[in-house]
Amino acid sequence: xxxxxxxxxxxxxxxxxxxxxxxxxxxxxxxxxxxxxxxxxxxxxxxxxxxxxxxxxxxxxxxxxxxxxxxxxxxxxxxxxxxxxxxxxxxxxxxxxxxxxxxxxxxxxxxxxxxxxxxxxxxxxxxxxxxxxxxxxxxxxxxxxxxxxxxxxxxxxxxxxxxxxxxxxxxxxxxxxxxxxxxxxxxxxxxxxxxxxxxxxxxxxxxxxxxxxxxxxxxxxxxxxxxxxxxxxxxxxxxxxxxxxxxxxxxxxxxxxxxxxxxxxxxxxxxxxxxxxxxxxxxxxxxxxxxxxxxxxxxxxxxxxxxxxxxxxxxxxxxxxxxxxxxxxxxxxxxxxxxxxxxxxxxxxxxxxxxxxxxxxxxxxxxxxxxxxxxxxxxxxxxxxxxxxxxxx
Ligand SMILES: Cc1ncc(COP(=O)(O)O)c(C=O)c1O
Numbered sequence: 001x002x003x004x005x006x007x008x009x010x011x012x013x014x015x016x017x018x019x020x021x022x023x024x025x026x027x028x029x030x031x032x033x034x035x036x037x038x039x040x041x042x043x044x045x046x047x048x049x050x051x052x053x054x055x056x057x058x059x060x061x062x063x064x065x066x067x068x069x070x071x072x073x074x075x076x077x078x079x080x081x082x083x084x085x086x087x088x089x090x091x092x093x094x095x096x097x098x099x100x101x102x103x104x105x106x107x108x109x110x111x112x113x114x115x116x117x118x119x120x121x122x123x124x125x126x127x128x129x130x131x132x133x134x135x136x137x138x139x140x141x142x143x144x145x146x147x148x149x150x151x152x153x154x155x156x157x158x159x160x161x162x163x164x165x166x167x168x169x170x171x172x173x174x175x176x177x178x179x180x181x182x183x184x185x186x187x188x189x190x191x192x193x194x195x196x197x198x199x200x201x202x203x204x205x206x207x208x209x210x211x212x213x214x215x216x217x218x219x220x221x222x223x224x225x226x227x228x229x230x231x232x233x234x235x236x237x238x239x240x241x242x243x244x245x246x247x248x249x250x251x252x253x254x255x256x257x258x259x260x261x262x263x264x265x266x267x268x269x270x271x272x273x274x275x276x277x278x279x280x281x282x283x284x285x286x287x288x289x290x291x292x293x294x295x296x297x298x299x300x301x302x303x304x305x306x307x308x309x310x311x312x313x314x315x316x317x318x319x320x321x322x323x324x325x326x327x328x329x330x331x332x333x334x335x336x337x338x339x340x341x342x343x344x345x346x347x348x349x350x351x352x353x354x355x356x357x358x359x360x361x362x363x364x365x366x367x368x369x370x371x372x373x374x375x376x377x378x379x380x381x382x383x384x385x386x387x388x389x390x391x392x393x
Contacts, residue, residue, distance in 0.1 A: 017343065023048070025048055025366070025369050034346060038350070039360060040243075042350065042360065046362055046363055047285060048363070049362075051246055058277060061277050062277060067276065070097075070274050076279040076283070077276065080250075080282045083282065083283045091256060092238060093256055093257035093260070094256075095252050096260070096263075097251070097273040098250075098270055099250060099272045102131060103270070103273075104240060105215070106132055108253050109121070110268055111263060115262040118173050118175040119152075120154030120175060122176075122208075123140065123157055124160040124166075124178075124180070125159045126160055127139065127157075133151060136151055138152075140186065161195050163194075163195055166202055170206045177203055177209070177210055180212070182326055188326055188352055188356060191231075196232075196233045213238075214239060214240050216242060216326070217326060218238075219244055220289050221326050223295065223298040223299035223324035243285070246282065246284060248282070249278060250282045251273075297364070298325045302324040305325075306320055306322055308371065308374030309374055309377065309378070312381060318332055325362075326358075327360075329356065331357065332355070333355065338384050341384070342376050345380065347372070349377065
């Protein structure tokens with residue numbers, strides 16, 4: 001802790017805990033205390049911590065070949081591509097590999113500009129796409145954007161869930177509309193049922209691309225491999241990362257053949273994209289997801305959590321909402337005290353904005369663990385309620 005506090009750049013808000021080990025839905029700290037992890041590294045450990053198939057694949061690949069640049073062919077990359085081809089979003093034909101969510105978004109930004117020859121973008125109010133300069137330009141929260149102006153020119157924001165407002169924002173300079181099928185950082189916001197379909201129609205009518213950012217919602221989290229499958233649309237480009245590598249950094253930007261074809265050799269590349277270690281982990285992660293039948297768990301356990309949390313009927317909870325294992329408890333007050341109290345009582349939860357408690361548990365969370373999560377969070381909220389109402393709030 002001392003070195004992290006004195007030497008590491010001070011850019012993360014820290015919880016006072018050092019995590020040392022993880023297995024399934026649980027992690028342990030340096031004092032041996034056990035937690036149920038509903039943060040999963042902000043959505044990364046979706047298969048649970050140290051999934052045996054992923055661990056074995058990393059071990060095997062690490063002993064064989066760790067690095068192989070994209071300018072050489074690689075067995076591990078072939079294996080990974082074969083798996084990604086199985087789960088690729090309908091309507092997409094090719095994939096670009098990188099390492100982080102923001103990098104997947106940067107790739108989509110460059111693709112959209114190169115393919116359309118246009119420069120502008122429409123993104124959503126409360127949307128989040130990462131913090132590199134391009135991705136940041138599409139991220140809504142001004143506290144993230146303002147200190148780094150000027151960002152990309154020609155970015156407009158339209159209210160999430162309102163396709164007609166996106167239509168109004170599109171102009172002759174718009175290359176693409178970027179949107180999350182379910183907003184994560186922005187507060188676990190689900191769009192109206194027809195929103196994505198209408199947005200697809202608007203994009204087709206205006207001749208702009210529809211880019212779906214499934215960095216957080218993808219890979220089975222919502223009860224389907226891709227969240228947009230709940231809404232019956234096809235993307236032109238889709239960004240994926242976080243859980244895709246079973247814990248290792250890997251990102252994939254999927255696109256239609258003609259769109260991906262717009263990028264010529266050398267126009268976009270990286271050092272680590274498609275490296276054998278991340279690729280081996282990703283191939284094993286896809287196997288684990290499909291062979292262990294985990295996707296269905298998102299719906300079953302997600303419903304159990306949502307129902308349990310909704311039963312709380314608390315005066316300081318506005319709404320419990322979500323899709324699959326992407327769940328938000330929207331509170332009337334800032335949520336950080338509830339998160340810290342839950343942590344103290346053995347459940348790791350996240351925030352999404354100031355007032356939403358966010359749960360991104362793993363697909364391997366079982367019913368008994370889900371019930372403990374409900375009890376612990378309900379207890380933490382009840383205590384907050386007593387504090388607030390006792391204080392005359
Ligand atoms: C929807 C979405 N897009 C992009 C990103 C950025 O990913 P990364 O932090 O890996 O750059 C995130 C991260 O939370 C995200 O939730």
